[in-house]
Amino acid sequence: xxxxxxxxxDSIRLARIRGIKKSLYVVQAVMLVALAFLxxxxxxxxxxxxxxxxxxxxxxxxxxxxxLVIFIEGFFFRTxxxxxxRSSSARHLMAKTSMRFAIGVALVAALVASVLMxxxxxxxxxxxxxxxxxxxxxxxxxxWSMDSLAIQRVYEARAYVPLTFDPETxxxxxxxxxxxxxxxxxxxxxxxxxxxFMRLNQDNYILEEELVIEIPATDHTLLHLVxxxxxGPGAVVTVTLAKQASEAFTGIVALLSVAIxxxxxxxxxxxxxxxxxxxEGSIYK
Numbered sequence: 001x002x003x004x005x006x007x008x009x010d011s012i013r014l015a016r017i018r019g020i021k022k023s024l025y026v027v028q029a030v031m032l033v034a035l036a037f038l039x040x041x042x043x044x045x046x047x048x049x050x051x052x053x054x055x056x057x058x059x060x061x062x063x064x065x066x067x068l069v070i071f072i073e074g075f076f077f078r079t080x081x082x083x084x085x086r087s088s089s090a091r092h093l094m095a096k097t098s099m100r101f102a103i104g105v106a107l108v109a110a111l112v113a114s115v116l117m118x119x120x121x122x123x124x125x126x127x128x129x130x131x132x133x134x135x136x137x138x139x140x141x142x143x144w145s146m147d148s149l150a151i152q153r154v155y156e157a158r159a160y161v162p163l164t165f166d167p168e169t170x171x172x173x174x175x176x177x178x179x180x181x182x183x184x185x186x187x188x189x190x191x192x193x194x195x196x197f198m199r200l201n202q203d204n205y206i207l208e209e210e211l212v213i214e215i216p217a218t219d220h221t222l223l224h225l226v227x228x229x230x231x232g233p234g235a236v237v238t239v240t241l242a243k244q245a246s247e248a249f250t251g252i253v254a255l256l257s258v259a260i261x262x263x264x265x266x267x268x269x270x271x272x273x274x275x276x277x278x279x280e281g282s283i284y285k
Contacts, residue, residue, distance in 0.1 A: 055150035057248035
């Protein structure tokens with residue numbers, strides 16, 4: 001076979017491979033946009049008015065999964081390109097460039113996985129979102145169960161009030177805290193007896209000195225903490241809202257990041273002997 005014909009055939013094959021790869025990437029980009037619309041707008045309840053809410057947790061997991069698929073596809077297409085490259089120099093350059101890119105991706109993915117999986121790091125990030133406010137019989141406390149991007153959610157409210165005693169009976173004075181959603185609050189505002197029956201914290205609501213109220217896992221919901229201080233009027237309760245990262249980030253995204261690290265390191269290990277094989281006759285060093 002003449003050398004010119006061999007070069008021409010390889011050029012056509014490379015062009016076809018790159019054309020197929022480009023078409024696949026375009027299709028996957030369209031899929032990502034469609035999934036974003038489905039997960040965020042239709043299923044996630046995204047909105048701009050009256051309150052901005054754009055849940056990114058589930059979409060981020062799908063996006064990372066699609067990135068993993070794209071990387072694996074890229075490995076396959078790069079193998080084909082190296083196979084049909086015109087010269088040893090081209091093969092060597094392709095392998096070397098792919099190794100550098102894969103190492104960079106692995107480092108970034110490893111950093112993301114470390115941030116999302118190391119308890120100490122997660123705890124430090126979560127504490128940045130903690131919020132402390134004062135709760136009184138006059139001033140209620142309102143908060144959203146989840147932030148506007150669905151990155152963190154409130155999982156518990158920790159209430160504290162200095163221990164005081166009834167001067168007549170010498171018994172500790174107790175208070176009651178009701179957790180209600182906004183619809184109940186608006187409907188029964190000012191009626192503590194109605195909020196008592198409609199409260200979400202059916203078990204943990206009596207405050208003597210310290211009280212921990214578990215916040216149910218809900219979508220982006222406006223909640224209220226209401227203090228019943230009839231037994232000790234004028235009390236000021238300190239409430240800290242503790243937040244935790246979305247499980248989609250600490251679970252799915254973290255595991256997929258580890259998978260991306262493993263896939264790229266395996267790809268580098270596959271390319272090492274290929275890069276060495278063609279390095280001797282390559283003009284690129």
